[in-house]
Amino acid sequence: AQSVTQPDIHITVSEGASLELRCNYSYGATPYLFWYVQSPGQGLQLLLKYFSGDTLVQGIKGFEAEFKRSQSSFNLRKPSVHWSDAAEYFCAVGTGGGNKLTFGTGTQLKVEL
Amino acid sequence: EAGVTQSPTHLIKTRGQQATLRCSPISGHTSVYWYQQALGLGLQFLLWYDEGEERNRGNFPPRFSGRQFPNYSSELNVNALELEDSALYLCASSGQTHTRQGNEQFFGPGTRLTVL
Numbered sequence A: 001a002q003s004v005t006q007p008d009i010h011i012t013v014s015e016g017a018s019l020e021l022r023c024n025y026s027y028g029a030t031p032y033l034f035w036y037v038q039s040p041g042q043g044l045q046l047l048l049k050y051f052s053g054d055t056l057v058q059g060i061k062g063f064e065a066e067f068k069r070s071q072s073s074f075n076l077r078k079p080s081v082h083w084s085d086a087a088e089y090f091c092a093v094g095t096g097g098g099n100k101l102t103f104g105t106g107t108q109l110k111v112e113l
Numbered sequence B: 001e002a003g004v005t006q007s008p009t010h011l012i013k014t015r016g017q018q019a020t021l022r023c024s025p026i027s028g029h030t031s032v033y034w035y036q037q038a039l040g041l042g043l044q045f046l047l048w049y050d051e052g053e054e055r056n057r058g059n060f061p062p063r064f065s066g067r068q069f070p071n072y073s074s075e076l077n078v079n080a081l082e083l084e085d086s087a088l089y090l091c092a093s094s095g096q097t098h099t100r101q102g103n104e105q106f107f108g109p110g111t112r113l114t115v116l
Helices: none
Strands: A004-007 A011-014 A020-021 A025-028 A032-038 A046-050 A056-058 A064-068 A073-078 A088-095 A101-102 A107-112 B005-006 B011-012 B021-023 B031-038 B043-052 B053-055 B064-068 B074-078 B088-093 B113-116
Touching: A004 A088, A004 A101, A011 A020, A020 A107, A020 B064, A020 B088, A025 A073, A032 A064, A032 A073, A046 A056, A073 A088, A073 A101, A088 B005, A101 B043, B005 B088, B021 B043, B021 B088, B021 B113, B043 B074, B053 B064, B074 B088
Parallel strands: A011 A107, B011 B113
Antiparallel strands: A004 A025, A020 A073, A032 A046, A032 A088, A056 A064, A064 A073, A088 A101, A088 A107, B005 B021, B021 B074, B031 B043, B031 B088, B043 B053, B064 B074, B088 B113
């Protein structure tokens, strides 16, 4: 069975600083990987996805993520954080052919002005 | 293009009652997924419907059930409500599962269920 670990429960960064959110996955085959963002009381918005090919993927809102098979990681990055980026971020893994996504426990991002 | 819609936004029930939650997928999507987001338990997969059939089920008791209609909208029913069923219930949809788009799930805003 697949699993996802997000080791950081809370992260605080200053506005304008760079950001990296960590995600490690466990899955026997090539995974489908996703990052979602959730604002308080809202649903999940897809930031970016990795299916295959180029290991550096670009997403919306200036986010990017890099798939590293050797480290089983899919870390999310942003060069300069904006106050509106404050939210909870979830990493997820899928197995293809539809079916469920397995989510990490989330990282709560706080942005200091 | 309209996204995934869910109704109602909020639902308040008492223990033992039944709750019905509804979801309309993105136009053209044939798969609907239900997830529960309870405080302290994270996002847990509940059910997956595709082309009107239940394809997979998470580790939840049988009192959680649902169905998918011919127009691909879906309903989640929770019978004999318990206090711990209080959560945000999220619905997602995806395209045909044999396509690349079938692996990408788009979420609705959720239904907040409170059980008193």
